[in-house]
Amino acid sequence: MKSIGNLKINTVLETMLVISLAAIILISGFIWIVTQSVVSIHEAKLFLSNAVNVPGNTLHIFIFTVISSICFILTFCIRNSNITNDTRIIFATFALEFVLGLICIILLNFNYNGILLWTFANALIYMKRNKYMPIVVVIAMISYLLTTHELVKLFINVFDISSYIEVCSQSIQTLIYFIYNALNLMTVVCFILCCIIIIVSKEEIIEKNLELNKRLEIANTDLQRTNEELEKSLMDNARLAEIRERNRIAREIHDTLGHTLTGLAAGIDACIALAGDDKPALRNQLDLLSKVSRNGIKDIRMSVSSLRPDAPERLNLKNAIEELVENTKRVAGVNINLDCDTINLKFDEDEEMAIYRIVQESLTNAIRHGKAKNIDVSIKKNYGSINLLICDDGIGCEKIEAGFGLRHIRERVNMLKGQVNFGSDEGFKVEAMIPIRWGEEYD
Structure with missing residues (x-):
């Protein structure tokens, strides 16, 4: 699918091509008709006495401009079709257009050279796709400047289309002058519009590239953080x-x-x-x-x-958690309120390790990520289960995205067929329910 910028450029190029081809066909056709008219009314001698120079066979010139126009349309369609992306074919079409356009300009005695502007505008679009395109752009630009009628007639004798227009009546002269000048002006306007669209499209591409680079930097940062968390998890x-x-x-x-x-x-x-x-x-x-x-x-x-x-191996569960809380308070400088009524119940090793690690990971997250100053830890034992609730007054988060720590908590709870929920209304909250076997008391 073509982008909106490409569609706009193609529309302007198509309009510019129609204007350029209309100009060379109308000018050659007008010269041919006027020449035939002058010859038919036997005023050729008078016309030749007023004209600086005359073209060759005007009918042949008209036929050549028509054939060249058909070639311009075909080469433009070949470039814009999806049949081939061969840069050699693209360059060949530009070379053919340039040669045909230059011949048409010479045959018309430099009275119209806008077809080179069209070639120039096309080459600008393909400049980065082909290493030869900058050569085409430079040659087309120099050729356009050197084929200006006012400049050329300073060095060689060329006929002026005004000599043919003056043969017509006054009312027709006004119309023809208007059409001739309008075609020249419209060619220049389309060229300027095409250049503006190209510049805007390039800026959009630059902005998209900058946005893509920004996203890549964010993705790299996230990937690096994920790798660090993965390394920590592996350790x-x-x-x-x-x-x-x-x-x-x-x-x-x-x-x-x-x-x-x-x-x-x-x-x-x-x-x-x-x-x-x-x-x-x-x-x-x-x-x-x-x-x-x-x-x-x-x-x-x-x-x-x-x-x-x-700690869970050296002490009973309650003492291990109390030691963890005291060490965390002393090292991190936070206030932790522990409410534990498990007394001296001794659980199975996987249960004790899961409970201890959940409390440990929750305290670490509250301090490291939540920047909490106050943390409440509640461990209550009900019939057949133990309930954990860890709340803090940290910054919380708008959207809870489970990192390695939260995933580990969930995995430990799931292994014991329990349930865990995370909340972030005010600060952050971890609420877990772990079904347990009835333990026996420590000695």
Whole structure:
């Protein structure tokens, strides 16, 4: 589909072509008719005495201008059709038009050279599409200036169309002069209008390019931010995978070696009781073994604690969240009100991790993106579910677009078959409901 600018340019070029072809055909036809009229009334001698110069065979000139006009129409249609985009064909059509136009101007003794303006205007449109177009533009412009009738007659004898117009009656002279001058003026006006449309179209293209560059910069910025968030997410996932593996190893140690040493310590204690006071050497050896096994149990617990460094693994859920809140208040300098009534209930590991991460991510978003100064955290346990509500007094957002943080919250909740909603009426709000199994209390 052609753009509006191209349609306007084509309309002006078509109008300009019609005017130019009408001018050369009317001038050649007028000269031919007047010549025939002068010859028929036997006034050729008088006409020749007043004329500076006369053209050749006026009928041949008229026929040539008609044929040239047909060629101009064909070359224009070839350029504007979608049949070919071959730059060589486009250049060939311009070359043919230029040669035909120059011959017509010479045959008309330079009384009309507007056809070169039409060639010039066409070449301007194709200037950037073909490396030879600037040559055509320069040649057409110089040729137009050098083929001006007033300039040419200073150097060579050329006939003036006024000599032919003066043969006609006074009333017809006025009409012919009007038509002749109007065609010249309209040619120049169409050329100026075509140049203006080309300039405006170029400015529109420049504006579109600037707008496109601006959008590309925004897209690049968004892509860079997305990449950074993706890298952060990958690091968090890697850290989470590492923590899970360490937790698994810790559980294996606790469940195997820890239980074995605990059973061994209990058996040694039973042996000490059975040994009594009759065998002090045996009792002392058993006491030593009992002490070594208990120290081993202590070392295993310390190793398990070091393998499980995350807060939900070191503390029960409530204490872990309280530590998180205190650390955030101290580091970020914000006021956080925590309302938690879970007491000492111990949930499954995936539930505890999900609840802890939701609170952690919500606090981070409220401080980093919302610029909040006050944050309320509410954790309430109902029958079969735990409800979380984190509200802040930050700047909020007009349209909630889930980034990596909000998507992670939603993913964690969905994994536990829960529901989560985000709101931004005043500040920002995260509201989640997580169904849970009944936990048992911590020791």
